[in-house]
Each structure stands twice: as C-alpha cells, then as structure tokens.
Amino acid sequence: MKNLFLTSAVIGVLSVAAVANANAWTRSGSTTGPRGGTSSLSASGSCAGGTCSRSATRTGPAGNSATHQGSVSR
Secondary structure: OHHHHHHHHHHHHHHHHHHOOOOOEEEEEEEEOOOOOEEEEEEEEEEEOOEEEEEEEEEOOOOOEEEEEEEEEO
C-alpha cells in the first residue's frame, strides 16, 4: 500500500511537470561583498509563438532594487 501511494505521488508530480511550459526558466542567486553586504538577482523568462521575454530584478545591499524587462521576436 505504501509503495502504491508513493508511485501515485511520483506519477502526479511528473504529470504536473509535463503540463508546465517547457520553454520557461527561472534563475536566482546572491553574493556577499567584502563589507558583508548581500546583493541578489532573480530572473525569469519564457518563449512562445516566436517571442522570447525575460525579466530580472537586482537588489543591492541597501535594499534598493532595479527591474529590467525585455523581449525579442523573430
């Protein structure tokens, strides 16, 4: 019974993953500078119908942030 539940859960997760957009991506990371301040970057993007777009947000050690967005079409 336990194996049946585990197998069902795995199949459910794989089914949801297959439905998700295969051309979408996300990235994130952070770095700590020499004075102990931390900066971070979070970015995401996707492609559909010949158009690819991305959005990135950078946050500096003082908490200020900047967002960059762009797209390209063929």
